[in-house]
Amino acid sequence: MVNVESLFALTDFELQELIELQQFAGKVWEHVARGETSLVVGAFMTNATLSFFENFQRKMAFMCESSDPEALLSRYSKLLQSFKQRNHEGCNMIQAAAQQVSNLRSIWDCLLQMKDKFHRPAISENPVTSDLGAEIRVTNADRPGEENAEFYSEILSGIGAYVRQAPHPTNIIRAGTPLYAQIGYFLTIENAKIDGTGCAFGLQVLSESSARYFSEKGGESIKAHCRLYALRFALEASHSITPILEDASMPCRCTRTLAFHLENFQRELSAFYCERNFSLNFQLPWVCGNQVLEMLETSFYYGLRLLSYRNYVGSVLHAYHILRAVAAFEEVPVLEAICAAFEGVIFPAGRPARNYFSCWSRFTGCRLHFNTSNKDHRTGNHHMIVPAHTAREAVGFDGVGLRKEANDSRFEYERISLFHHIKETNYVLDAGLLSSTHGKCSKRSLGASKASTTPKPSVHASQPLSDLQSRILNEFNGSFPVAKVNLFAVYLACVNIVGILTRELHVDNQHDRCICFIRDLATAADHVKAHDRAPLGCKKIIEAFRLAVQESLADKSFDDFLWKSL
Secondary structure, three states: OOOHHHHOOOOHHHHHHHHHHHHHHHHHHHHHHOOOOOHHHHHHHHHHHHHHHHHHHHHHHHHHOOOOHHHHHHHHHHHHHHHHHHOOOOHHHHHHHHHHHHHHHHHHHHHHHHHHHHOOOOOOOOOOOOOHHHHOOOOOOOOOOHHHHHHHHHHHHHHHHHHHOOOOOOHHHHHHOOOHHHHHHHHHOOOOOOOOHHHHHHHHHHHHHHHHHHHHHOOOOOHHHHHHHHHHHHHHHHHHHHHHHHOOOOOOOOOOEHHHHHHHHHHHHHHHHHOOOOOHHHOOHHHHHHHHHHHHHHHHHHHHHHHHHHHHHHHHHHHHHHHHHHOOOOOOHHHHHHHHHOHHHHOOOOOOOOOHHHHHHHHHOOEEEEOOOOOOHHHOOEEEEOOHHHHHHHOOEOOOOOOOOOOOHHHOHHHOOHHHHHHHOOOOOOHHHHHOOOOOOOHHHHOOOOOOOOOOOOOOOOHHHHHHHHHHHHOOOOOOOHHHEOHHHHHHHHHHHHHHHHHHHOOOOOOOOOOHHHHHHHHHHHHHHHHOOOOOOOHHHHHHHHHHHHHHHOOOOHHHHEOOOO
16 A cells, blocks of 8 residues: 555655656757757667656655556646645646656557467467558657557567577577567566556657657658668678688687677678568657667677687787887878777777887786796796687687676776677666766776765756766767777778788798788887887888788778778
């Protein structure tokens, strides 16, 4: 039984927060429709909005002993009457909140009806690929009616059919379809006390975002454009992986190798873009943007693994940096941009001004190893070794399946991209993260507020989201935005450079890919710095490197290393 008196413990901020979150999500999709942001950023910000709503939902469950829409509607109705009697200035705000919760109750009814149908014997008709959704009109969420009920029913039917489907759909659909996990859990668990307010709010945002997007676009004839957007990215990502798998640097498809995982990912991409599905659920902008977001995140993950795979990429970028610093090598804009964007990965301690070989050794994973028979480490009785697990990871093997390097801080997303870091943490936005002002977050900012993961109330509940959106957009703008870098293309370019260097430096042609040139360059550069003498020497390596760069990058621009479909 809901304690009505305890409901009045809520402040005006909590009441206004629900309205502002939905309004913010709607405005995001208006910007997307006008071309000011991409579908991916729109989906990202909508996911972040839902994470804020989860905080609101927890407050409701704690203060009201329930977050059932019926209880919330009763709470707002009583507050509205109380404010009217006292002529309180917050009356309009309470009325707006009550209207929105009334909409949530309508969606709640749809959820309960679908839950009841879900546990009945399955019918032969498959609603997933039905074209019925294309004829359903998406109306504004603040004017619920029969058309909205039909919209929610079609969405729930599509997700329910995927939950029933055997075999299960690809990870791109399961992880990339908004509300798939929440609604799937709500439908499959028969417990009647399961809180479905999050599902109801998510469906309301789905309707609102679609209505704002299509209204700004000027009609529903462009529905299929969102689906085609997702298909184009899947096709581009698949085509980017194909030459990598065909290259000699990926010699086998043994289980738990990088090539094995890349091939599986390519199969998922192929299954996704080969599926002829233009139902309503697959044409909505938030759904399509979120599916592209999932594919982009997976591509980024495997792309980072390629940066350290057999040290091909690192050898080219370290050699370029040494030649620029010591031999006055001409600047190559593409290589310069890659070094700047992924400096934390390629140069763990920053770009060196001396001790180039030590920096290169650190990139390859070398660690100091002391002689166990000598307890005094000051004697200098030690040497550099590459640990066994690091060596396995460098060649694409991992004993527990491909994962992030456990003790390698270079691959922590917060050191590279705020966009990918928040996606990786499932949109857990703490106060320290939201208050940091840099594009990339630091461990200091991440740990600034360990006691509370809920942002402090501000004048506008959506203000932290607006600030976050501007910071995310910075990673998608500029000449070489880190969030749009196609790391598959970066890997291929560097492998081609290594192949040409091998051809020029090894006349016996017994090596396919040899990176011995970086050892010679780093050793020679350290000798120059130690004795303050020039020139560098290694003329044959320098000329071969210049030739390799010209052949591989002469006709390349920044756009060739960015995702074209984003």
